[in-house]
Amino acid sequence: MHDSLIFDIKRYAINDGPGIRVVIFFKGCNLHCAWCHNPESISAKVEKMYAPAKCIKCGTCIAACLEKAISMTHDGVVTNPDLCKVCRKCADVCPTKAIEMSGKAMNVSEVMDIIEKERIFFDQSGGGVTFSGGEPLIHSKMLIELLDECRKRKIHTAIDTAGNVNSDIILEAAKRTDLFLYDLKMMDSDLHKKWVNSSNKKILQNLKTISELGANIIIRIPLIGGVNDTVENVEATARFISELAGDKKEVNLLPYHNIAQNKYMKLGKSDDFAKLMEPDKSVIAQAIIKFNEYGIKATIGG
């Protein structure tokens, strides 16, 4: 049985597919979007997170650290990354949970136990489980096992993916999942490289491929002011989607909110939010009209 790093599990999730869902967040991503809301999802390693506001400076973590990697400062504790072995001992003893470890190795059976706790809500609402991340498809071995297990137990599944993987992987997943929530960021490959740190070639190809297979797909577009909310990108995106095989695709627009700064601070990382803006309301309205012109149903959120 495989295991993977999971950094969060959310119950009563109502915005990630049909019905009331559980969302399993895999840790690790092969893209690096400048606007990422879950910065702790990017690294595929366990990371230490520290919230100074919660810290009561009791020094319990310092005493617990075998590597002597932690020291007290005026603003709270500081961890020397060169000494820290990410052993979790500090997080285990921190009384306020100011220190927490992001990422926990879980196996299929552990994840399924949590999913099963929510079965009544799936039954009543037509919900299920959504595998998100990070990028769930880079954890394909574990993901495939989970999908098989869910199918066996008649639990609806969705994969929230950016699609930046080899086609054989997404094809295996497509055979087993009920729904894709497919992120589509921008059409221009150079811009994609600039903002997302990768070409969009595989992403577009995989979307075409699974569309031809007849997979259920909801396309999700994060709309970031000054990045991909331009008339050109919206038009190009709408055209691309309208040409996809199968039933008319549904599009969810996810307007950017600058809410993740606190998380970056916790990770001790800086962010490049300076250039990112929340998109203008009129721009969102225009985008919806544009999608409608191409016969695509577009809604905000989802």
Added chain:
Amino acid sequence: MFEKIIPHTVTPERPATTEGNFYEPKQNKIGSGMNERIQKLRKLSVETQPSLSIERALHETTFYKENYGKYSIPVLRAMNFLDHCKKKAIYIGEGELIVGERGPKPKCVPTFPELTCHSVDDLNVLNTRELQRYTISQEDINLYEKEVIPYWQGKTQRERIFSHVPDEWRAAYEAGLFTEFMEQRAPGHTALDGKIYRKGMLDFKKEIAGNLAKLDYLNDLEATDKAEQWKAMDISCDAVIVFAERHAELAEKLAKDEKDPQRVKELKRIADVCRWVPVHAPQNLWEAIQMYWFVHLGTITELNGWDAMNPGHFDQHLTPFYGKEIAVGTLTREEAKELISCFWIKVNNHPAPPKVGVTARESGTYNDFTNINLGGVKSDGSDGTSEVSYIMLEVVEELHILQPGNSVHISAKTPDKFLHAAAHVIRQGHGFPSVFNPDIYILEMLRQGKSMQDAREGGCSGCIEVGAFGKEAYLLTGYLNVPKILEVTLNNGINPVTDKIVGIQTGDPRSFKSYEDLYNAFLRQLQYVVDQKMRVSNYIDRMFAKYAPAPFLSVVIEDCISKGRDYYDGGPRYNTSYIQCCGLGTVTDSLAAMKKHVFEEKIFSMDKVLNAVLKNFDGEELMRQTIINRTPFFGNDDEYADSIALKVYNDLVDTIDGKPNIKPGGKYHLNMLSTTCHVYFGKVMGATPNGRLAGKSISDGTSPSHGADTKGPSAVVKSLTKLDHTKSGGTLLNQRFLPSLMRNEEDIKKLGHLIRSYFTLGGHHIQFNIVDTATLLAAQACPEDYKDLLVRMAGYSDYFNDMNADLQQEVIERTENDSF
């Protein structure tokens, strides 16, 4: 999934995302309502300051001076009621269609000196206090001091009760281990079934006369008592007939002076209606509503019963009249809605009579807890929703007034369409309606020994308590402070707040070898406290049967007439005494903290924890934070804590449930309800081992402790349903939702799914506060601008502005289920 909703049943759409949801400051505009008449009546009702009327007290004092000792007590009570109905001021307001007020005008509340007589100080406090103020003139205060107070001194029910309680009870009561409802008001908490829509007062009088004629004075030991009861019931029927007739006369008089021909027509119709009901059974919708209203007023004028009166399944009772009239064309949907709106405003005109002393802190509200049941099942088990249910939901939505409370009853047979329409109203954030599960509460009643039909005709009244409507006296006797019982256990029978002995010695916890030792000590203390509570409750029950019978209430509650026994004396078919247990979350989390950190992981010694708790965790922040963050708490679908909650709950059931009260066949049951008493109970307590600081609220109902549930509403639902709700007479789950969780139709449907899930798993009740913190903080900072911000508290709704700072803080602190 959900059926499409037919347009005329859709409640008006308002954006839920704006702060304060639907809320808009009124700026002297006429408030909401379906038309000008309703808007004006609503405005008058909302804006009128509650006041006190001494009229009833003066009538009663004069009557008692002249007549006490001349008649049996039941007959005396009935004659006193008749006398007041003959003399009291009659009010018919401009534009009113449904008529009748308990006092001389809207929002004017009489006093009941035979139960508890307000002192001059009380009246001054009521007249001047900021919250829940009741104005009264200096002239009336003087008159009260001169005429009323001297006569009742030493004769009130409250004085009778306190002069007889044992010292052990008094010690526990003063420590706040429990409260006693009946020291302030008469036992009430009742609702009606459908009999008053089939029978008028003449029919009841005929039954009574028949029974009197058949009375066997030679062989029936109780013959004389029964005769007196029946005479009293008969007189009380006359009282409400007189009361109605006087409205007919006033309407005719007003019609003579009225210029507007439309209003003349209405006044004449009012006169006709008041001559027909309550004398006869109603024939149409207008008469049916007026019939109920006269009966309602009769019961709350005769005596001051807890939770006023309640029409129960009002939609089901009105549906036959509505259907018949719509079919023949004598009524339109709009006219029906207008009459129902008039009724709604009438209930809002009746604030609860003010209390004195300790219970003023328990439940600070004008709300008198009439809780109209919508939907549910019929007595044959079929779906009870009808067009009238939807009309009532619209009225709730459009009027958004404090009273009457209302609830939707969602059985497996209830259409999703109704649940969805209700969820729309919930989303608007009025705090209404709350949501009940008939499939479970019918089982609760069957378990208590009710027949299937009686159980199905029952429902929930007051806050969440279950009862067989029209057939049961189900008296709430008082709240039990379960966390305080643990606190006393941890101090070996001493109340640490006062250092007085209030319980039994169950051993010094420092000597306990295991968690089981601790738990068993808690259990022994619990049994002792419950015994104290019950012995005095039983005694008070007898006092009411003897000194304050309610002959008119007895007329409308099944079997009182046939038995010839009063409502308070075992007359009803079923006789239940409830004890309301508070603080399951707090006690569970405290036990879990000690089990884990003291007995299992041994991080802290018992001595260290007890000392930290005694000094309110001063200097022990490390311990407190460890407990708060590293203890499995109730409400997270975690077996460790949930199994403790289940054990406590089952032991509460075993300690209370099934114990006999002193009425024939009557029993004690428990429900898990706190209203606002968890705030009062928190105030009488020091810190608790779950990290709660001294004086802070304990957890409410069966809800998790504030902030303890961190896994979202589905986990809360899972934790709650590990308890077998059918063993209770009601549980209470508060869930605060921010508007962001209910942005669109899909989200609202998902709220419906959450409710269905909870009920499928066996939940009794759930209620939602759809508000955001910013709104609440803004309302605190600038109360004038948020006058009609209704917040669902605990089994009822209240205006945020009418709450004291503690209650407001409590609302703000409740776990926010922010957007996921």
